[in-house]
Amino acid sequence: MISDATKARFAREVAKYPAEQKQSAVMACLSIVQQEQGYVSEASEAVIAEYLGMPQIAVHEVTTFYNMYNQQPVGKYKLAVCTNLPCLLRDGGKALEHLEHKLGISMGETTKDGLFTLQQCECLGACADAPVMLVNDRNMCSFMGDDKLDQLVDNLRAVEGK
Numbered sequence: 001m002i003s004d005a006t007k008a009r010f011a012r013e014v015a016k017y018p019a020e021q022k023q024s025a026v027m028a029c030l031s032i033v034q035q036e037q038g039y040v041s042e043a044s045e046a047v048i049a050e051y052l053g054m055p056q057i058a059v060h061e062v063t064t065f066y067n068m069y070n071q072q073p074v075g076k077y078k079l080a081v082c083t084n085l086p087c088l089l090r091d092g093g094k095a096l097e098h099l100e101h102k103l104g105i106s107m108g109e110t111t112k113d114g115l116f117t118l119q120q121c122e123c124l125g126a127c128a129d130a131p132v133m134l135v136n137d138r139n140m141c142s143f144m145g146d147d148k149l150d151q152l153v154d155n156l157r158a159v160e161g162k
């Protein structure tokens with residue numbers, strides 16, 4: 001299930017660390033698997049664990065600690081709204097609810113067309129910009145009131161011709 005090309009990418013990451021610390025490449029290996037498969041399955045965790053010589057549970061702990069690793073397939077656009085307390089006090093929960101309503105799904109679900117997955121996330125380090133969210137683990141969106149949320153979803157739908 002992990003191709004030779006993927007293992008070659010693993011090897012490039014492992015080479016960045018002293019031989020006795022190859023486990024330090026675990027996050028990079030998880031990212032590579034996710035780039036290639038869209039998510040990190042238990043089977044992939046097992047392969048990485050064996051490759052890096054570490055217990056599978058230790059790999060799983062990393063996968064589950066960081067929001068950016070998907071444990072199951074997600075939509076093309078992963079929308080993660082911060083619902084930690086400072087954001088909750090400044091409409092973070094309202095933003096999540098608005099998106100649930102707009103997308104017709106509940107937090108943690110994916111739209112039927114496979115376009116959007118809605119999640120909540122931990123503090124993104126931009127509490128003063130609340131409500132804040134991340135799109136596909138990379139694009140930070142600040143001050144996401146209802147209008148900006150609608151605009152974001154509508155624009156992404158338009159890009160996809162939906």
Ligand code: FES
Nearest residue numbers: 082087123124127
């Ligand atoms: S609590 Fe939301 S960015 Fe810090």
